[in-house]
Amino acid sequence: MPILVRAAEREDVPALVCLRLANAERHVQLDPVIYRVPEVEAVRRHFEEVLAGESKVVILVAEVVGEVVGMVEVVLLADPPDHQILAPRRAAEIHTVVLDGHRGKGVGAALLTAAEKAAADSGALVVYAGIFTPNEGAVRFYSSAGFEPRGTLLSKETGALSGMARP
Known part of the structure; x- marks a missing residue:
């Protein structure tokens, strides 16, 4: 089936919200300490604001x-300053989401190709795909598109959350 990749429009906001929430649920299953499912209204507001005017975010669907x-x-x-x-x-930075049932059919690859072009058209010389928890599927997807490790991101919790309940 043909895949059409295009700039997101305001009418796409409900679909974008569904994509973000589906992605969040999938990531919470990977690591509930790092990821969360955001509030629907906050997600809707984000996409409406991005699509309403000048933004440093380009969304393609x-x-x-x-x-x-x-x-x-x-x-x-x-x-850098x-x-x-x-x-x-x-x-x-790029963040790619494809609904279950459509993975492995070229949708992600089409989105990634369009994202790289949009980044280059905006003057970006480098694109990053951050993967913050063991996610073999994401590593395999981005690696197959030519992404390689670039440095190392180390992190350590400060202990400020020690009094808070963990999921």
Whole structure:
């Protein structure tokens, strides 16, 4: 079936909300300490704001037979400030979501190709795909598209959450 990738429109907000919530539920199953399912209203508001005006976020959707079955957000990052040692290189983060039942059919690849073009068209020289918990499917997907490890992101909890209940 043909896959149409296009810029998201305001009419797509309900589908975008469903995609974000489905993605959140999938990630909570991977690691309920790192991930959460956000409030529906907050998700709706985010997409409405992004699609309403100038934003550093580009949202593309994938349609199959008129149904939105995937999306990718391209988040343009600010150049490092002059006082930092990183060479200034425009970069973008990408976040890809494809509904169950449509994975493995080229939807993610089509979204990723379009996202890379959108990032390049915005001047980004590098695209990042952050994967913050063991997610073999995501690593396999991005690796098959030519993404490679770039450095190491280390983290440590500060203990500020020690009094809070954990899921």
